[in-house]
Amino acid sequence: MVEFELDEAKGVVTLRPTTGQSLSDADITNLKGLIDGYLADHDALQGLVIVADYFPGWDSFNTFLSHLNLVRDHEKEIDKIAVVSDNGLLHVMPSIADHFVKAKIQNFAASDIARAQEWVATKDPRAGRFVVLDGYPDDVVALKAEGRITSADYEETLIPMAEAAIKAHSKVKLLYWCGEDFVGFSAGAAWDDARFGMANMSKFSKLAFVSDVGWLRESVKLFGPLIPGLVQVFGNDDINKATAWISND
Secondary structure, eight states: OEEEEEETTTTEEEEEEOTTOOBOHHHHHHHHHHHHHHHTTSSOEEEEEEEOSSOOOBSSHHHHHHHHHHHHHHGGGEEEEEEEOOOHHHHHHHHHHTTTOSSEEEEEOGGGHHHHHHHHHSOOTTBOEEEEOOSOOTTEEEEEEEEEEOHHHIIIIIHHHHHHHHHHOSSEEEEEEEEEEEEEEOHHHHHHHHHHHHHHGGGEEEEEEEEOOHHHHHHHHHHGGGSSSEEEEEOGGGHHHHHHHHHOO
């Protein structure tokens, strides 16, 4: 059994599983009804706060499937998830879940419920996104990363754009700019970046990486020799040089 508490003004749902009991199909149905009822009058739910001393699990495989369907159907409408617990397993789960859900996930100690609720209720003005840069040849994919880039940003912007360019041209070029507004990558985004790069390595004739972030610059230089195409690293002040280099044959 799970207790639910909805703060309508802030758009925050707090969940508390009953100690010693697994999640039931009724729990998932009740949570779905609560979320759907709120979304009927609002564009999105600001977030969930999960308060648990243990991982409750599911009482049946059907309940597990219902839980997955709930996450799949609502992942784009929930901005943040706070896990409030001192349980070691629950501290690991957010880093795993980050590969599969769009929401930003963060751990909090059991004594920090109020802080977790405040974090979830606060809209993040630096949510990540890829900005498509105009004025480049058709065979150039040019993007600027802003805020904290997540797996959803890759799936919704970079990957479809790159795949369309690859379909239209035998070889494409990529300008990837992590400028002053860039904050970082989620674990899921880092995995998507590596997976996409490995799958399409031979399709890129040029890569221009633009950033002043030291560890990113060094990483690109380290792995650059493994990429069949030409790789060049530029600083933020050299964006015009990067544009000229990536645009030329």
